[in-house]
Amino acid sequence: MNTALCQKIYLALNPPTEEDSRSAQIRILETLKKTTELVEPVKMTLPVMRRLEQICPLENWNITVTLCWDENRWLITNAEPGNHEQEVYGLAVDLGSTTVVMQLVDCHTGKVLAQTSVRNRQRERGLEILSRIFYAKDQPDHLEELRSLTVDSISEGISLLESQTGIKGKNCSYMVISGNNAMIHFLAGIDPFPVFSSPYAVWADQIGFCSGEELQLPISGMVYCIPARANYLGGDIISGLIDVDIYHQKQIQLFFDVGTNGELVIGNQDFLIAGAGAAGPALEGEAIQTGMRASRGAVSKVHLSDNTFTLSTIDDAPPVGICGSGITDMIAELYLNGWIDTKGRFLPEQSDKIAWQEDRQEYGVCYAQNLWFYESDIAEFLKAKAAACTMIQILLQEIGIEVEDVENLYMAGAFGTHIDKHSAVTIGMYPDIPLEKIHRAGNSSLNGARKLLLDKNKLEEIPKILALMSYLQFGSVDNFLSEMTAAAAIPHTNIEKYPSVEEERRRRSGK
């Protein structure tokens, strides 16, 4: 028996005789205990009891039961004639406010059979989370609408996974859902207003184990929603910590899930301090004139030498804009080549490509045909990176350690996945630590959900994480704003914090 949250167990039952006239229910439960050495309580659901008459005799009492973990017991949620032990499937879901990313997982082998992503249909009622929350406030029918759109989004993902694999939702026995507090509240049909409103005490942040039916999700079996720690520290971050496992390490680790909002956790096996704050949409390519999300045709890599831009685009398509990783490269390269100064201002004497734009009343460079990158874009992005790097700074300061004491930095989320680590250090978004200490965690929210799906023992870590974790309100930190101002420079007002960047700049300029 593996450790997944759902299991199929084949039972070769002895058919009843007058000498052994135990009920089918007890026969199954006793045989199961004997076969699997299960120590946890097992309960058969009523729908399964009702179907035993049809199921048991079909293959002469050789049956397969599906077990789903329900917080403190196994539930038998299905019974089938014959041996289907190897056909046990689960779903890991990263319920993002923009995109829902889902994996169909073979819980017998642990393999990911397919992955898909769909737009979160909540967007039909507001592009920003906040507008959806206001839409639902004091309007039970609107809340119900958003709940239903959330379910529809997940259902759409299930259909896509089915078309990839032939495996239906009804044949999936478990779903682990990772999402921020607002997403999980919408899914559960609970008003998320307090997530964004003082005193930030939400209604329910540990939905935990539900039947698929209760949440109206089109799967058989159970659903587990990963609990949250605080209003802005949702199940997605807990899931990320499960993924990167910093709470088992002796040395201090840093986990940063950065996007429009940044959530940050620092700590080790002894403590965890978390904080969350807005970094701004610039990191995801928004609020930048030619910015875009990381989709087809987005410039994702930039190199500048010999007065020439060398670009990579997503899908190698002709460039149509620039995404977060491209912007980071762009600013780093402009700085290392001396085209901009430490405040992000163009130095037009450094290149004939730097041109004054009369209509915008500012300098810019043309990095591809008809695609310009302006000084105001740099300013916008630097604000966002300043917020992100100040969060790290403040947390380090809070526990009284230097960045050198951090053993590993895990960058999660789409931004952290695609960004060039060297560029991120150069612009001063990441601290100046050896690049091998910086890890791309990818979609750690999804990965944590999958790891939980496949390992029941990890569930026990969640209350430990929640207990270990304290939450820092950045808003209540005195020097946050002054720190952020200092961090708006490239790489930082205090250049001593970035010796490697200074060295590289000197090297490139040949000085």
Add this chain to the structure above:
Amino acid sequence: MNTALCQKIYLALNPPTEEDSRSAQIRILETLKKTTELVEPVKMTLPVMRRLEQICPLENWNITVTLCWDENRWLITNAEPGNHEQEVYGLAVDLGSTTVVMQLVDCHTGKVLAQTSVRNRQRERGLEILSRIFYAKDQPDHLEELRSLTVDSISEGISLLESQTGIKGKNCSYMVISGNNAMIHFLAGIDPFPVFSSPYAVWADQIGFCSGEELQLPISGMVYCIPARANYLGGDIISGLIDVDIYHQKQIQLFFDVGTNGELVIGNQDFLIAGAGAAGPALEGEAIQTGMRASRGAVSKVHLSDNTFTLSTIDDAPPVGICGSGITDMIAELYLNGWIDTKGRFLPEQSDKIAWQEDRQEYGVCYAQNLWFYESDIAEFLKAKAAACTMIQILLQEIGIEVEDVENLYMAGAFGTHIDKHSAVTIGMYPDIPLEKIHRAGNSSLNGARKLLLDKNKLEEIPKILALMSYLQFGSVDNFLSEMTAAAAIPHTNIEKYPSVEEERRRRSGK
């Protein structure tokens, strides 16, 4: 905190502040643990989470939560604003095949607030259990019909209890249901055919804990169906044992629930042996010419002296027939007065009231106007009492003890409740033991259900009872039939088994 399966706990919560921004869910769970010292896991249901927004602020975060025991954890099934700690109600249900008897119980004080009984509407699809079972066999829609009729019967009882007390089903948080295997199968919508068909292995005999919703019962909260031990040893018998508590005693005890069918358990803290068999409808007044159930106008007590019958009737109404207890008295009095012999044959020379009935070709006595009691009635009843007393005899023989070793005999069911103990010994239905050792257990199925409702600790006794209990198939006992023939005499062919009866008979005849 008392020990009932449902509890209401008043919680004076601190409203959230920025310093204490725990979610309402966690606030409730943590305050609950602190207030009650609960050690078991507690889980809040999703519907309650959804209502916290409405409930919590109404009385400044003073709320009452309802806890319902769910096998290995407490479920929070309701939350109300304000203090309702004392308004916690439950239902105990004896789901009989003829009659459903129900009590509305104040789970705060333990008091029975009202009792009612309704006809089991399953009777619309067959008066006998067996005809209902055949009606449902291989016909899912018929099974569903019987399930629905069962629910309707219980719902009708809830309405009657509401009209007596003003307390609605929706305000009842728990229901404990005791019934035989067929009744519980019908309630759960599971085919009960194997109850009556070899190899007698039913589909599910430990329904256990369900939500009211799952069973479509109109209560909030949970339902517990008392488990069964074997096809003919249903939850009603387990409930009866809980009531009379024989499994905690050092000395050997005997429990007998007798009616058309008899279920019998002998044992003590070390062992329990159970048997079940048909006694015949005569014990309930059926198959007797003027027999009737114990309702208005039924002769329930008979005394005979000086050639005169002295009768009591139910409700003191004019006699219209004779019920089980009356019949027992009648036969005992006829025998003690020497009007019938040990084989139940009239001795016409003993009284001018004994008259030959030309049309029936047998003797009889007129015990009230136009009401006759015939020799064939006696024979019919003696067959039934012989079956009942043989079951006792066989179980005693099985464990190798004499009737004198039995410390207490608990007679359960309607028959055992109304019958005159002395008469029952006289006719040889009960063994000849001192009358103070014979106890009327009444509706022990209902009483056990109520005791479980009021004491969660008793739940732990059920697996012990089931484990302790072995089941004797009377059909497989060699000398059952010969024993039964011997037991058909008054009081018994072996008169030495009944010294007290012989003495009384001698005393009455003045010899």
